Structures are given as C-alpha cells and as structure tokens.
Amino acid sequence: MRQTVRQAMTQQTFITAALTPEQPVPDGLITPDGRPASKRFDVYRNNVVVSLKEALEQGFPAVQSLVGPVFFAAMAGEYLRAHPPKHPVIALYGADFAEFIDNFAPARAIPYLADIARLEYALRQSYHAADSQPVTQSALSDPLLFTRAVRLAPAFAWLPSAYPVTAIHRLATGTCRDGKTVQGGAEDVVITRPAYDPIATAFPAGTGAVLDALASGEALGDAAELAPPRLDLTRFLTTLLSGGAIVAINEI
Template identity: 40%
Template sequence: MTATASQQDFAAALRVPTRRAPTGLKAAGRADAERRFAVHRNNFVVTLIDALAEAFPVTQALVGVEFFRAMARECVLTPPPRTPVLTDYAIDFPRFVAGFLPAAEIPYLADVATIEALRIHAYHAADATPIPEAAYRELFAAPERLASARVMLHPACRWLASRHAAYSIWRAHQGLHDLSDADLAGIDVEQAEDVLVARPSFEVVVTDLPPGAIAFLDALRNGEPLGAAFDRVNTTCVHVDASALFAVLIRHGLEAGPAIELEH
C-alpha cells in the first residue's frame, strides 16, 4: 500500500465508527489496535464538535446542547476538514445546517449560523484602513464625479439576505450569561432581515441593513461605480434612501484603500 493510500484509509476509518482500524498500526495485536484507534477516533470527533460548539453558541442555544452536538457529529463524520485551520472548517458549518433534515423545523437556524460564521470570517480577515470621511466630503463637493467613483470594500465585511429575523434572533442572545435565557417572544421570526457583518478596526460589528443595501453592496463588490450601483438598486428595490446607503458605507468603515478611485 502506498503512503497516500495508507493516509486515505486512516482518514476514512476516523470518520466511520463501524470501520475497522487501518492496517499497519503499531500495537500488541489486532484487538489492541482496534481499542487504541477507537480512542483516537473519539478524540478526533469530539475535538471538532467542541470547536463547532465554541464557534456557534447562539445556534447551539436555539436547539439545545444535545441536539447541537448530534448535528455537529453528523457534520464531522460526513465531510472531513479540508484545511488544518479550524476556523475555516467552522465557516462551512451553516451549509450543513441548511441541509440537515432534523433541523428543518427551525427554518431560521442556518441563517443564524451564517451570522456566526460571518463573524468568524470578519475576525480573521485581512486588516485594511477605512477611507476617512474627508474623502467623502471631497466627493460630495464635486457631485459630477460621484457617479463614476469606484470603491474597494473592506475585506472583513460580508452581508446576508435572510428570509427570517435572523439578526433579531442573534441579537436577542447577546450579553446574556446563559444564552438559553434569550427571549424571542417579541420577534416575528418570519420577518425578512438583511444583515451586515463588518470589522472596520478591531471589533466585529453585526447590524441590520436598510432596504436596498444588499443590492448596493453586491454591485460595489462586483466593481461597479457608485452611479451604476445606485441604478441597480433603483431597478430592483422600492423606497430606497440613498443617504442611508451612504451612511452604511461611512458609519461601518466598509470602504478601504488609499483613496476612492475615479473613472477617467
């Protein structure tokens, strides 16, 4: 057996509890190899479950520890980590939650998990210096240049269009010693909410977004100038407040780089 095949056999045995320990292990005998490998398999699974529980405390609070750990165990045993960085592994967890049938009765669970995953991304994203307000003032003083201005968004910022009140549910759990004490009684969970996660400096910020902000940020992320971004918003959304969209950029430091780039 080649080294690659041996490694693949070892990894597969870790994820399948009914599979026998791989051959070639140093042990007193087959029974000893099975016993020792079972301990290693259990440590492998429990470590990843613990990592997911730590990364998704609100998601766990919504379903309870027992349900969450069972769900996380299924996630661990289905697709193995493709990276040695556990934070990267955790960011993919919401996709599993969305397809986990026993969680289907909680339709907002995957979106809440996504907020927690985006916070992980924001915390570990590259640093960048937000554009100072003076750059905006110069741009507003020459409105003829505004439409052609292009911006570079901060690498830490991400957003989510949720069909549920994912932001309100997540926020209701903040600042509590015991997350199970969160009160969701006043939240209309069927109310769609758009969510922003950003880290303009050193602290991750989570907030809701005004109407049209998702389409606006999508356009900017795709490299469209401000004028085209506003046109896109106006064709896809109603009751859009342009000043509110600019306020999102400025207040949360979403634009980064040495300056705002103008088309020539």
C-alpha cells in the first residue's frame, strides 16, 4: 500500500508543494516510523524557497534596487511558484523573469523594469558563457576586411530597449558616474566580455540590425550599411574589438 501511494505522487505534485507554503505535505512522504514527514518537509520547503529567492536577488540586483526589497521578495515569491527551475545550474535561474515582470500588474508603474531584468540576465549569461580567443590585431589589418564575415564570441550579446537601460542600471547598482539623473531614450545594448566581467555599452536604436546581419554571416561592409544614422561606426567597431567580440574572420 505504501509503495502504491508513493507512485501516485508525481514530480509536479512534489515541486508545487515544495514551492507553496499553503500546500499540504505530499502523500507518501513519511518518516522511518511511518508518520507524515511534515516537519522535515517544512524545513526542506523553506530552504528551497529561500535559496531561489536569494538566487533571484543575486541575479537581479538592479531590479531589486528599483522596487525595494519588500516588493522584490513578494514578486520573487510569485515568480518562483509559477516558474520552478528548469536548469540544474542555479546561477542561471530566472531566464523568463523579465517576461514574468511584463505581465506582473503591480510592476506596471515601472515600465522599464522588465528591460532591466533582460539586461541583467544577459550580463549573467555572458559571464557564464564559454571562453573564446579573440582575433589578433594583425587579422584586422586585412585590406579586404569589410568583405569578410566574422564569428562572434559566445559571451557577446545585444538587446534592444525603448529606455536608457544602461544608465538606469548603473544608477540602480550605484555605479553611475554621470550624476543622479538618467537621460536618453531608446537604445540597443551591446554586451562584451573583454576579461572576466561583462560590460554593457549603449548604442543608438537600430544598431542591433548590424549585429543580426553579422550573426547571420553577412560581410562586415554589408552589415555596416544597415547602421542607423547616429551610429559612430568607429566607436562601434572599437567596442567589438576591445571587448573580444570577434573570434574569427572568414571569407564569404
């Protein structure tokens, strides 16, 4: 009989109970003497919830700073119950936290909050991405460079936003060097990892079209034709090169 009850407890039942304090202890969880393991499961449940909340706090410090610890804890609790971990690496927990924030009604008063979460998760992915060897300086002196395709580093990423998220992120994390005000509008964020720590750099909206073209294998010159009018191509290419974003240059 005991074996039949244990088989009836699904993985989803266990996960739901572990993440929801008001849920009863799943049938089949018993102590060695056959009694329901309520106290032991409550301790386990508390440890799971605390660990996941801590992972979100560490992974999204700017989001927490913008909404405050009490609001963040409540939002994180709602999120973790609806989105239990799908990846064994806890450091990568929160992949869809931004999408959750998009639909979390109490957060609508801060319209850029989800984009800040996207930026923070992209920075974290870059940090944990595989190492790569950038191209040498001599490879960049090729007179036919702009007819070549490039391969981008695993740690390199980019994302668009309707808000000046790089400045907001710096202000929220206490690394802003431009005073205590945020100016600007839509931007495309380029993330490079020249050493160990990723760097987010803002470029004009539309810059992502250049990177989309490079990622799809188009020649550097053809991709540059897609640049928005306000893009400083010299600064853009310098950012890619100094950030180790280009790991190969190939003929088309």
